[in-house]
Amino acid sequence: MCGVIVAIKLAGRSACASAKTTAHNVNPSANLESQLASSLDAIKHRGPDSHGSWISPDGNIGLASCRLAINGLGPGGQQPFTSPDGSIHAVVNGELYDHHRIREEMTQLSGYQFQGGSDSEIVVALYEYYGVSFLSMLRGEFALSIYDSKRQLFLAARDRSGIKPLFWTVHDGTLLLASEAKALLPFGWQPEWDVRSIVEIGWLTEERTIFKGLRKIRPGHYLTCLSLDHISEGQYWDHEYPDKNVRETRTEEDMIEGVRAKMLDAVRVRLQADVPVGIHLSGGIDSSVVAGMAKHLLENGEVRLGGSEDQRLRCLGIAFDGGSGYDESGIAQNTANFLGVDFHKLHMNESKLAANFEEAVWFDEQPHFELGFVGKHALSKLTRDSGLKTIISGQGSDEIFGGYDVYLRDFLREPDLACPDNNLNESTRLQKLQECTTAMANGSVTTKTGHGNKISSHLSSEIPSFAYVMSAPHLFPSPWVIQQFGRLSPQVSLIENMDVRARDLMRTKWHPLHAAQYVWNKTLLPNMLLTNLSDRTEMSHSVEGRVPFLDHHLIEYVNGLPPSMKIRYDPETGVKTEKWILRQASRPFITDELYTRTKHPYKAPTTYPLDGPMHRLMSRLITQSSVEKLGFIDWEKSKDLVETAFQSLDRVAMTTVFGLAQLVVLGQRFGMPRAER
Template sequence: MCGLTVSVALHRSGQSCSKDQPSDESTKPTPQRQNANSLGDLRTKLNKSLDLIAHRGPDAKGVWISDDGMVGLAHNRLSINDLSPEGNQPIHSDDGLIHAVVNGEIYDYDRIRQSLSDSGYRFSSRSDSELVVALYQRYGAPSFLDHLRGEFAFVLCDESTGKIIAARDRFGVKPLFWTVVEGKGQARVLIAAEAKAFLALDWKPEWDVGAIADGGWEHGDRTLFRGVKKVLPGHYMELTADGRTVHQRYWDIEYRNKREVETRTVDEMVLGVREQLIEAIRLRLRADVPIGIYLSGGIDSSIVAGIVAHLVREQGVKLGNQDAASRIRCFSIQFPEGSGYDESGIDIAERTADWLGVQIFKKHMDEDALAEYFADSAYYCEHHSVDLNSVGKFGLSSLPREHGFKVVLTGEGSDEHFGGYTFFPPDFLLEPDYSMPDLPLSRDKTLREALQSSTQNALKHKLSRLGFFTHEVEGPERFQSVNGISMFDCNRVRQVPLRMFAGWVRQRWRGIDSRETASNAISPEAMEKIREKWHPLHSSQYIFSRSMLANILLSCLGDRTEMAHSIEARPPFLDHVLSDYANGLPPSLKVVYDPTKPGSSAGKGPWWEETNAASHAFSEKWILREAGKPFMSQELYERRKHPYTAPVKWPKGGPMYNKLRDICTRDAVENLGFLEHDVVERAFEDGFGDDAVASSARFLFCVGAWVTLSERFGVRRARVEDHA
């Protein structure tokens, strides 16, 4: 685990090409040996860059620069496997020609290491990160990526070929950004785990107003900052010796053909999920430090905790470096009692901990704490959010550190694989489940269409009631090419409407539809499968996983808020072997129709208030509940999903109101360049108090984050002439 920064010099203007369209216009650079002063200057800058992301790895720091000064690799280490100095980075191959900096964890370490040792590779450490270099040496690129199981982002330099390879894990658990800066007669490609690392390397940040206005930062490779891009999940970027930048996909999410009839029994598939999940968790218990668990009131983290307890107590598996049979430790967040947003669900997390026989520590997040953490959360996340969920997660991630833990297991990815979100049923109902043709919803078109209409209307009402944004641009006929699935509409409710931006922005991006931005970010290959091959539920899951999951949930509710406190989170549900199995399951085993379920929403939290009977007739994540039943209490087995959600409404004059007032001054807002202060002021008038308009509060959360980033990064004021 680490923070990494890389600088690569180019004798060109930065030609970039996509996976199947290499450029022939670049010329091969002539290596030029740099003088000692130049190399020293680069080393100084790389060390300062590491200081900006020292939170990602406070245990050690290392820099390697090639003799000609063309490549510099820098690394902050969070020591988890092999705590000795031999595990420090950058990593060098046994022949001294391959160098790398690696962020994250590679699992199934012992088996892979033994195989490589048997083939003659001489390891210099016991660190899992060294597998990246050893596998590359044995298999080459891109084949070596197929052997990596885990969460990772890394940059590898092969001096024998002149190649530089930057790769990111399959779901985007670990971040990786890149940009190009022009220097004195020379451009440099910069690659880092966080954009703030670029500040020490002559990067001058500017807003990408287009990515903010059209929602592009949530889809594809753009960010809030102009010219700063992400290496996409499941992709690698190659800087070749002849000066080209090539982006290549090495893996993508895949689903079964919707016309394929299921031949396995339900019991076989339940057992398959259970076995795959147990193995994914077992692999993530390997560490040379203690491992904890984030435990909420939901089934995802509870199943993880239950399986960990099973492995430790019944199979003797070590939990990190501890024999934790009697002291498994869990961490939970608790919002103010009576707010309706307390995920511990009137102490259900505590009752779950008692049932499992584990120890639980709670982080109480009241309004004072949320206000205190707000600006720091925005700074570390490097993007805005329409709620305070990330602020709560930022606070929670301080808790394991206080108790001496560097590693926690989490439940992210379960809803995406097993159909857990309340906005999945409308898309599930768009078509019959051809793989299970004897089910009522597969046979009864009238019933299915009636339920689809009812759940769709209920979803729209729910999102409106919770204060998510509405947009003027309509026209669902534009999206019939993706079978009319509603995920594009669900995604855009988090997108700040164009009407809330400055006049020049409204004019420049007039008529823009963030649904179109989202659809354009989908690869042609995936779009063809959405049209012809996948069931609408799976298409919806794919779009969500490649947008919201990768660009928001795994950022502000994952890596960025965790690593702000030097915490590595391991999400077993995002194990790609487990996900491949889950994606081959019939849709009707993920979302199950059960008209006998009670329709009351009483006591089920804000996401279930005022919902109709049709919405209650579906069991989300049904097969996961069955697979995890031996490892959780009956109370949890029967409980509806309660999303992790921070309160949105707060009183005028309270800590959150005052914090945003302090941040969003007239000068600060106008210095952004893309907002007008009068619009912000009106949001303050109706965004707080007993009759608060939740969408106004959500807008202010975004403004507060933008201002924080503007001031802490020194972002230049956006100008119309820069976005002609």
């Protein structure tokens, strides 16, 4: 696990500074070496154990890495990696599983000579033998970059679910890539607000960020630069779902056993490391089944925890104030007691949330609309202070198993022809669908864009759960954006950036539940949850996060299950059970309490009293000068936001305040100029 940086001077687009440097006969590598060093220093939290770089002899290409040593702890794991003939160089951020098997295969196939025990070294061996197609052979969480000097080919790729970040831009004639935006500052990159992306929520739904011109490599995609000139992008993996008209032939027990086997294997490989591994445990079923399966695998001797003779499983979690309605630590403690494992909890009250707010925002580099990310930021510090460098979490389960309440309408929109015997008769389905539609309408879901554009109405009818989320008033500051910046529709932005092939499948072959899951997996999961609540908060204190629910072998199996295996509605009791098949597969490893518990998303308290630490913090951050410095928020319309939110204790207003305060912090920390209209 590392932080990576790449700089490639593009042919014919050399910067003025480079020309001056050459004219004065200065070593062309000296400036790049200094920039890479400063860039690594900016993200040293991602890899405090060591750092290294490679620069081409002509000074036009540089790859650098700061290392968090997890596997192959010796010097053989030092990055960048170089092929035996010196022609291929690579930096890798992430964890690659099954690397022992791949090492043996590559040694037999090509005679590749590995230098150490790092899992990431397999990247060079696989690329040298298979070329770009090697990406489909990788299993894990990763963002990687390779330069092949023989072919003058640069390749960068991101894992299938977007667990690990990789940003890119072209600045001053140089292609720049980095694990975090702050790593680009030493290259002279000046961040500017991308107001259109902010208003359209492009930073949440596609490859844009809140910074103008800075892009993300999309999950399951790769970027190439050929001959230091031609930049293109491609896709090597995507979510697939079965034809909704084809009947399922497997029995329920077969499918339950299939999920259980895939889950156990995903947890097993993520327990393997040369350092201790722990688990972030909440009061939900997702992290609890991970803990239960981990305990089972350890007791049966199927895996051993690395880095210590102590094989006790350690779990850590967050406790919010008991009367807040958001504290799940008691349930997590029950799970720990049931499993007989250690559980350490971090109490996050209002004062601690306020004290950690600004630092957490700086590491996240984008807004999040409730304060759970601050708690996760602090939890990663407790994790590292406890001697753990690697943690496993339950992130991603809701997206693949159908865990969100708003998925119900997507599930009910059409009968599940793959499982016609699911006990949900047509009259009950239509009745429940109408109830969901009415509830959404009462929740102010609208299909109007304000532009006379009918595209978003199609989105609302095709993917109602996502349309519901996109209409949430606190997701973006549109009502307070200065008129000259426009009133652009997030729904239109989403649908225009959706893969055309996938949209055709949504209309013709996929069940509406699967269509909704596809959109969630391509948008909010990588661009918000895996960013604000996983990678950034974990790596802020040098902790590697692993997510077994996003193992692509498990994803592909679960994607192929009928909708009724994910959401189950009992017409006799009127009870809807989300993640039904996960509950059945998890039954031996969790408590009765969790087996029957409904979904409760991890969140921090959403309202806070007047004159408390949070109110004082928001009042300090959101001032006339700080808001006007942004350039795109109307102060006259937003000046009463803070007082209104804390006086009324309105949750929507409060989360809007949190989002605006984070924009202020980011503008200050990045030295952002005022946005031009």
